Amino acid sequence: MRSLDLWSHEIRRAGPAALLAPPVLVLLIVLLVAFGTRLGSREGNTVLFLMTILETGIPLLPGIAAASLIGRDHAVELQLTLPRGYRSTMLRRLAVMVGWTALCALIASALLIVTGWWDLLPAASHGLAGQLAWLSPMLWLTALGLLVAATLRSASAAAAIISFVWLFEQMLAYLFQENQMLRLLHLFATTHGTVPGDWLPNRLTLLATASLLAAAAWPLLGNAERILGGEAA
C-alpha cells in the first residue's frame, strides 16, 4: 500500500465526528467575529469567548482523540503480523487528528490576527510565539491522553480523566495564578491571565512536560501485544 493510501485510510478511519469537531469550533469563532458585536456582546466578553474556544476548546479535541486510540482494532492477529510496528500506526493516527486540529486552529488564529481581535487578547504574545496559546495546551493534553490510554487501556477511563484534568485546570485558575511553580503548568494562562513575563515560560514548560509525558508513553506503546489486547478486562 502506498504511503498516500495509508494516510487516506487513516483519515477515513478517524470518522466524521472527529473530523468535523475542529471546523465547527472555527465556524463558531467566525460567527462570533462577524456577529458578536451586532448581537450585543460587549467587546471584553467577545474576546473572552474567542480565547476560550481557541485555548480551551480546540486542545480538548486531540486530547480526547488520543485517549480514545486504544481498543479500536479488531483484527489483532492481522495487526501483529504486519512488518510495520503498531506504535507507528498509532502515532500516524494521532498525527491525523493533531494535524487537522492544528490546521483549523491556525486558520482561526489567522482570522483573529487579520480582523484585529488578536491584539485585544489578554496575555497572548504576538508573532509566531503567539501560536503557542493553543499549541502548548493541545500538545500537553494530547500527550497526557496518550499516556493515560496506554496505561489504562480503556478509552472511557482515559477520556474521563482527560476531561477531569481539563475541568480542574479551568476551575483551579486562581490557584495556578497564585503559586509560582503551578503558574508554569497552567494550561489556560492566556484566557485566565498570568503574571506579566510568565506567559512564554509557561508555554515552553508545557511543551517540555508534554514531551516528558509522550516519552513515558513511548515504551508502553511499543508493547503491541499488550496494546492490541484492547480494553483491559
Place this chain on the structure above:
Amino acid sequence: MNNRLEPAEPREWPEPPKIHDQPETPGVHGRPEPPEPHDWPELREIRDGIPPPPGPEIVRAALMRAALDGLEVPAAPEPSPRSLLSWRTSSPHLAAAVRGLHRARALLAMEARLLNPAILLASVLIMVFSVIFILAENNRAGNLAEFMLALAAPLIAMAGVAGSCGPEHDDAFELVAVTPMSPRVIMMARMTLVFGYDLLLALLASAVLAPLNAAPAGLASLIMAWLGPMAVLAGLSLLLSVCWNPAAAMGGGLSVWALYALTATDVPVPDGLRHLWTTSPATITLAIALTLAAVIASGTGEPIRRARATHQS
C-alpha cells in the same frame, strides 16, 4: 417386574476346521504364521463353562422391555431441611421470587468478573481527588462540594456506562446473542453493577464530606446536587452506547457535561442546563425515560453498529 434379561440358552458352536490336516503354508517373508487360538487345545476346554454372547435379538428384547416397563425417572435430589421448610410453607410465587433472586445474584456475580478494572480505578481516582480538593479549598468557596460532586459523579457514571455497555465490549457477542438469556437482562445487570458502584462511591464521598463541614446545606442537599445529573447522564450514555456506539456516548455525554462545567467560568451557559443539573421529578423522569429507551433498543436486532475498519467502508 424384573428388568434383568435372562441369559439365553447355550448354543452349540460349530467345530473349527481341522487345519492340522491342511498343508503348512509359509508366512510372510518366509517366517511362520502365528498360531491361531484353535491351535491350542487348552482354550477349547476353557470355553465349555462360558455362555455364548447374545445375538442381535437382544436389541429388540431391550426395546420391548423398556416400552412395557416405562422409563425410570431419576430421583430428584433431596432439598436441605431448611429450604424444604421455607419452600413448602410459602406460596409458589414466593418460591419463584426466591429462585429469581438467586438467578439475579448469580448473573451479577458473573457479570462483575467482566467489568473493566481500569474504569473502576479511574472512578476511584476522580472521586478521591475531588474529595481532597474540596477539603483543601473548602474555606474559599461555600458550595464547592456540591459543585464538584455534581461534576465528578455524573462524569464517572457516564464514562463507566459507556465503557461497559454495548456490543463493542463483548468479544463473543455473537455467542451471547444466541443464548436464551436476553441481551436486555445482561445489559441491565451490567448497568446495575457499574451505576451501583459509582453511586456507592458518590455516597461515600458525600458521607465523608458532610461531617467535615464541607456541605453547609447538609448531607441530603449534597446528595440531591449530584444524584439527578448522574442518573440523566448515565441514561444518556447508555442510550447512545446501545443505539450508536460507546465513542458516541462518551462524546455526547462529555459535550453536555462540559457545557455545565463552563458555568464555573465566566462563559454564559443556557439556564436550561442549570435546571437539568438538579435532582427533580423532571430529571428523574428524564433519566428513567432514557434508560427505558435504551432497554427497548438493546433487544432489537443484530449489533449493526459494531466498529469497522473505517467509517466509509
